[in-house]
Structure formats: C-alpha cells, structure tokens
Amino acid sequence: DIQMTQSPSSLSASVGDRVTITCRASQGISNYLAWYQQKPGKVPELLIYAASTLQSGVPSRFSGSGSGTDFTLTISSLQPEDVATFYCQKYDSAPPTFGQGTKVEIK
Amino acid sequence: EVQLVESGGGLVQPGESLRLSCAASGFPFSVYPMNWVRQAPEKGLEWVSYITGSGTTIYYADSVKGRFTISRDNAQNSLYLQMNSLRADDTAVYYCVRDEGGPLDYWGQGTLVAVSS
Numbered sequence: 159d160i161q162m163t164q165s166p167s168s169l170s171a172s173v174g175d176r177v178t179i180t181c182r183a184s185q186g187i188s189n190y191l192a193w194y195q196q197k198p199g200k201v202p203e204l205l206i207y208a209a210s211t212l213q214s215g216v217p218s219r220f221s222g223s224g225s226g227t228d229f230t231l232t233i234s235s236l237q238p239e240d241v242a243t244f245y246c247q248k249y250d251s252a253p254p255t256f257g258q259g260t261k262v263e264i265k
Numbered sequence: 266e267v268q269l270v271e272s273g274g275g276l277v278q279p280g281e282s283l284r285l286s287c288a289a290s291g292f293p294f295s296v297y298p299m300n301w302v303r304q305a306p307e308k309g310l311e312w313v314s315y316i317t318g319s320g321t322t323i324y325y326a327d328s329v330k331g332r333f334t335i336s337r338d339n340a341q342n343s344l345y346l347q348m349n350s351l352r353a354d355d356t357a358v359y360y361c362v363r364d365e366g367g368p369l370d371y372w373g374q375g376t377l378v379a380v381s382s
Binding site for chain 1: 309315370374375
C-alpha cells in the first residue's frame, strides 16, 4: 500500500506568516490528493481536492500544489482561526490513506 | 442541506459486537459512495471502509478486514457498520463520510466506540 508522510508533524508560526506543509506519497498518485482541516474538538473538513482545487467556501489564503509524489499545502497569511491539524489523503485507489497530520499553532 | 447522523456507539468489552448506523439526508444517497473513517483519542484519521452507491463494491482497511462489515440500505438512506470481535485498539470516534469520487466532502459528527474491560 502507498504510504503518505507529512512534514512537519507540528509547527508554530505568527499571525500573518506564510505556512507550508508538505505531503509525500511513497509512490506516484498523479493529482489524486486531498487536504483536510480539523479544528480542535471539531469534525474534519475538506479544504482542497485534486491537489490544488479549493473546496467551495474555503478562504483563498489556502492553496495546494504538487503532482506525483510531492504535494504542498500553503497558508499565505496565517490567521488565528487557522489553528488546526491538517491531513493529506490520497484517493487514487484503495486504501485512501491519510497522512499522520500536521498540527499548526500560533506563536 | 447534507446531514449525516451517526448512532450506535457505546462502551463494550473486548470480543463483543456493535452496529453503527448513519442516517443520511439532503442528497441523493444511492448515488454516492460512502465511507467510515475513525479517529482514536488524540490520534490521526484512519480510513476504515468504503462502499459504492449500489453496494456492489466494498473495501476494508487491513486492520478491520474479517471483523467489520459495511452495508447500506438505499431505501432507508442509511449506512451501517457491523463491528465484531472488537479490540481495545478499535476505540475511536467513528465518522460516516460522503465520498465525492475520492475526496470526502461531508462528515457526520461521529459516534464514540470504547472497547474496554
């Protein structure tokens, strides 16, 4: 099975900072990658699919890029409401594996 | 409005069984594949099982294969997860999740399953 590895596991940044999270697949998955945001105590929400397409209603400060094995989630200007754990997920074929998560905090 | 409401969670002893249900509304249920995804306390997301809209294709995570059974009743707009031979490491919040051709676009609030003696 394809493994998904996220880095870093956690990060602390200041409001307004540019934040980048990476996700690496152990084999190529084309652009079959989604990103989810789970705020503390809340249900996960779909942020981005097809590696770079923003889900409806997601703020434009979020963006995704990549193809094949290497993917990136970027928050252009970190806001207090972005405190959350972010997960990548591949969906090219079963099993639709998640990355281990990246916890984002405000410095 | 899409709604997914899970039920059936609870505290059980190792080796016992539990059946989770998910009531769906606000969308044409039979058209969409569905998933169960779980999250152990303070841990990440783990996909558990998938079923196509017609119910003809089903997948399981290796960790639950042979013990869990996913099913659906499109007439009742309901998704199910029969969980047998439960173990302590099955303890988690179980989410019912709609599948939009791969991306998981709507999640229920989850139901807690606790396995402990």
